[in-house]
Amino acid sequence: MQAGDLDERIDILAPTRATANAYGERITAFAVLFEAVPAKVMRPTGRQFFKGDQIQTQARAAFQIRYRADITRNMRVSYDSRQWDIIDVTPFNNSRRQFVEITTVEALGEDTPQ
Numbered sequence: 001m002q003a004g005d006l007d008e009r010i011d012i013l014a015p016t017r018a019t020a021n022a023y024g025e026r027i028t029a030f031a032v033l034f035e036a037v038p039a040k041v042m043r044p045t046g047r048q049f050f051k052g053d054q055i056q057t058q059a060r061a062a063f064q065i066r067y068r069a070d071i072t073r074n075m076r077v078s079y080d081s082r083q084w085d086i087i088d089v090t091p092f093n094n095s096r097r098q099f100v101e102i103t104t105v106e107a108l109g110e111d112t113p114q
Contacts, residue, residue, distance in 0.1 A: 001040065001064060001093065001098075001099055005040045005064075006038035006039055006040050006064070006065065006066070007038075007040070008038070008039050008040065008041045008079070009036040009037065009038060009039065010036075010037050010039045010041070010063055010065070010077050010078065010079045011032050011034065011035050011036065011037065011077070011078040011079075012032070012033050012034040012037060012071060012075055012076075012077060012078075013030035013031060013032055013033060013075060013076040013077070013078055013083070014030065014031060014033040014074075014075050015028045015029070015030055015074055015075070016028075016029050016030060016031045017029050030075075030076050030083070032078070033075070034068075037065055038065065038066070039063045039064060039065045039079075040063070040064040040065075041061065041062075041063055041079065042061060042062040042063070042064075043061065044059045044060060044061040044106070045059070045060050045061070058105055058106070059105065059106040060103070060104065060105050060106075061077075061079070061084055061104050061106075062101055062102065062103050062104065063077055063079070063084075063101070063102045063104065064099050064100070064101050064102075065099065065100055065102065066098070066099060066100070067091060067098055067099055067100050068100060071086070071089050071100060071102060072086070072089065073086050073087065073088070073089065074086075076104075076107055077102060077104055082106060082107075083106070083107040084104035084105065084106055084107060085104060085105050085106075085107045086102055086103070086104050087103050087104060087105055088101075088102070088103040089101075089102055089103075090103070
């Protein structure tokens with residue numbers, strides 16, 4: 001991959017605090033940690049499956065950015081007005097660690113960046 005392939009911009013969100021919603025469930029708020037990070041976006045894919053006798057849907061996407069050691073799985077990616085939970089962070093492009101691939105699933109919840 002070359003730097004010219006990083007033609008999209010994403011935001012990296014970090015958890016800031018946890019509060020309770022009206023039902024007493026714990027909700028984590030996220031805030032922008034890194035803004036307008038150049039990225040190559042592998043367009044979202046999706047799947048449907050049964051869980052608890054209901055049809056569930058799940059969207060996945062992958063983002064490639066320049067290497068950073070400070071991206072963790074408890075963060076989120078914001079792209080195109082959607083938020084994505086990070087499920088894996090994998091350095092690639094030989095031993096020089098030039099890039100990182102961030103694998104995500106679409107976040108479904110009440111929390112939004114502050």
